[in-house]
Amino acid sequence: MEDNKTLKSKIYTVSELNLEIRKNLESSYSDIWLEGEVSNFYFHDKKHMYFDLKDENSKIRVVMFHSNNKNLLFNIKEGLHILINGYVSVYEKRGEYQIVALDARPVGKGSLILAFEQLKEKLEKKGYFDRIHKKNIPILPNKIGIATSVGGAVIRDIISVLERRFKNFHLIIRDVNVQGITSSDEICKAIDDLCQYGVDVIILARGGGSLEDLWAFNTEKLAEKIFDCPVPLISAVGHETDYTISDFVADKRAATPSVAGEVVILNKTEAVENLKEASKKIKNLVKSKMAILKKEFNFLTSRRIFIKPETILNKFNQAAGELCIKLIGNMKRLIRARGKILSDYRQLIDEKNIFKRIYIYRMAIKNMDIRIISDIKNYLTLKKSRLKLILENLQGKNPVAILQRGFAIIYKEKEDKNIKSIDEVKINQKVRIMLTDGILNAKIFKKIYKKLEIGFKNEN
Amino acid sequence: MKIEKMSFEESITKLEEIVKELEDENISLEESMKKFEMGIKLSSNCLKRLNEAEGKIEELTRSEDGKLVTRELDLEKENK
Numbered sequence: 001m002e003d004n005k006t007l008k009s010k011i012y013t014v015s016e017l018n019l020e021i022r023k024n025l026e027s028s029y030s031d032i033w034l035e036g037e038v039s040n041f042y043f044h045d046k047k048h049m050y051f052d053l054k055d056e057n058s059k060i061r062v063v064m065f066h067s068n069n070k071n072l073l074f075n076i077k078e079g080l081h082i083l084i085n086g087y088v089s090v091y092e093k094r095g096e097y098q099i100v101a102l103d104a105r106p107v108g109k110g111s112l113i114l115a116f117e118q119l120k121e122k123l124e125k126k127g128y129f130d131r132i133h134k135k136n137i138p139i140l141p142n143k144i145g146i147a148t149s150v151g152g153a154v155i156r157d158i159i160s161v162l163e164r165r166f167k168n169f170h171l172i173i174r175d176v177n178v179q180g181i182t183s184s185d186e187i188c189k190a191i192d193d194l195c196q197y198g199v200d201v202i203i204l205a206r207g208g209g210s211l212e213d214l215w216a217f218n219t220e221k222l223a224e225k226i227f228d229c230p231v232p233l234i235s236a237v238g239h240e241t242d243y244t245i246s247d248f249v250a251d252k253r254a255a256t257p258s259v260a261g262e263v264v265i266l267n268k269t270e271a272v273e274n275l276k277e278a279s280k281k282i283k284n285l286v287k288s289k290m291a292i293l294k295k296e297f298n299f300l301t302s303r304r305i306f307i308k309p310e311t312i313l314n315k316f317n318q319a320a321g322e323l324c325i326k327l328i329g330n331m332k333r334l335i336r337a338r339g340k341i342l343s344d345y346r347q348l349i350d351e352k353n354i355f356k357r358i359y360i361y362r363m364a365i366k367n368m369d370i371r372i373i374s375d376i377k378n379y380l381t382l383k384k385s386r387l388k389l390i391l392e393n394l395q396g397k398n399p400v401a402i403l404q405r406g407f408a409i410i411y412k413e414k415e416d417k418n419i420k421s422i423d424e425v426k427i428n429q430k431v432r433i434m435l436t437d438g439i440l441n442a443k444i445f446k447k448i449y450k451k452l453e454i455g456f457k458n459e460n
Numbered sequence: 461m462k463i464e465k466m467s468f469e470e471s472i473t474k475l476e477e478i479v480k481e482l483e484d485e486n487i488s489l490e491e492s493m494k495k496f497e498m499g500i501k502l503s504s505n506c507l508k509r510l511n512e513a514e515g516k517i518e519e520l521t522r523s524e525d526g527k528l529v530t531r532e533l534d535l536e537k538e539n540k
Contacts, residue, residue: 136469138467138468138469139468139469139472140468140469140509140510142512142513145520150519150533150535155535156535159517159535166513167515168511168513168514168515169513169515170513170514170515170516170518171516171517171518172518172519172520172530173517173518173519173520173533174519174520174521175519175521193520193522193528194520196528197520197528197530268510271506271510272507272510275475275503275506275507275510276503278475278476278479278499278503279499279500279503279504281479281482282478282479282482282495282496282499282500282503283496283500285479285482285483285492285496286482286492286493286496289482289487289489289492290489293489
């Protein structure tokens with residue numbers, strides 16, 4: 001054996017080698033795209049994803065860390081065909097190489113799932129699936145509209161269910177392709193036509209199939225058409241496990257087309273049975289009500305008061321009689337009492353001799369009148385005589401009376417003031433002498449001073 | 461509302477109400493007779509409605525001038 005030291009090549013430690021390989025791989029495969037099917041998928045703590053990507057012959061480990069997978073719009077699942085972007089690296093601890101995926105995309109069917117989920121999320125946010133928008137499905141539609149393929153088995157299934165439940169149903173079929181590029185538009189058009197024609201309910205029906213097969217029912221256009229449809233609509237697409245966007249937007253989802261036949265119309269036999277049951281029930285209820293009332297009536301009418309009604313009258317009669325007697329007695333007593341008060345007053349009047357007293361007062365008043373009148377007469381006589389005296393006195397002072405006794409009043413020629421002294425006039429001055437019967441115009445021709453005697457005796 | 465103008469659903473609901481109301485012992489005789497009469501009317505009206513449908517299968521298509529038309533459809537014959 002050769003000594004280690006004689007070897008020319010470098011001896012690596014395991015770690016060194018793994019590190020070097022890692023560096024080489026990372027630089028050689030720093031940005032690659034890899035397509036394959038997912039297997040052995042393991043989602044550790046819902047954070048880091050570990051899985052294999054494989055093709056027919058080979059597989060490779062993939063890790064996708066949380067920071068890279070958290071923004072994925074779809075879930076990576078077992079069997080899914082995906083395309084990843086990343087770089088090749090080495091897990092040195094085990095010496096295993098793997099791809100660190102930075103991004104992942106679905107391939108083929110996967111992209112439909114992605115689209116489906118994206119649309120579902122979008123419509124859900126817009127409130128298209130909200131319960132508040134769901135219309136009630138009528139239980140007895142006159143006309144049932146259905147958009148489906150006339151050639152398929154689905155329509156036969158539905159019809160056989162309908163025949164079992166409600167023989168005389170009226171079905172309006174609008175034939176459409178339920179698969180293929182044009183199918184979605186055809187279904188939209190069918191909804192319009194059925195609404196325009198006038199049906200009470202619409203069924204969209206299709207049998208089971210792959211996601212691609214059912215794709216016509218997953219378009220945004222159809223979702224909007226269903227949402228705006230004024231007629232209640234049932235989505236009956238695929239098998240029980242298949243879900244389409246139309247299922248979510250429709251007013252009702254039927255798990256299968258046959259189920260649609262059951263929910264779209266009531267079971268006639270059952271309905272007839274229920275109605276008969278109901279009318280029987282109300283008849284019985286009223287009957288028993290009548291019976292109870294009749295019993296009550298009989299019970300009441302069997303009572304004495306109804307058999308011998310006069311007994312109750314007798315009772316009242318008696319009471320009335322008693323009341324009358326009482327009333328008369330009371331009245332009598334009352335009258336007696338009032339009569340007594342009256343006679344008392346009468347006696348009182350007699351006792352006080354009212355009428356005699358009134359006479360006396362009246363006489364007294366008469367006497368008083370006579371006295372007052374004579375007093376007033378005396379007073380007036382007195383006053384009259386005094387007045388006469390005054391008047392006579394006044395008579396003496398009247399200038400006219402004086403003039404009548406022969407006296408005269410002398411005025412200056414042009415003055416109304418009488419002359420009381422001879423000094424007031426001059427010789428030759430003209431004066432007026434007033435007597436009772438007129439005036440004399442005179443002229444003074446001489447003045448003689450002579451004083452009249454004091455104590456000249458007045459005639460009066 | 462007139463019974464004839466009520467929808468099938470409304471009639472059924474009303475009928476159920478009447479049954480419940482009649483089950484109430486306190487209902488007056490007069491009232492119960494009224495309810496009874498209405499209930500019987502509703503029930504026979506519903507039965508009539510159940511037999512009203514025409515019982516046919518038609519296909520809706522557009523004619524060449526774009527008008528909506530229907531024709532009777534016999535699926536057995538169609539398939540042959």
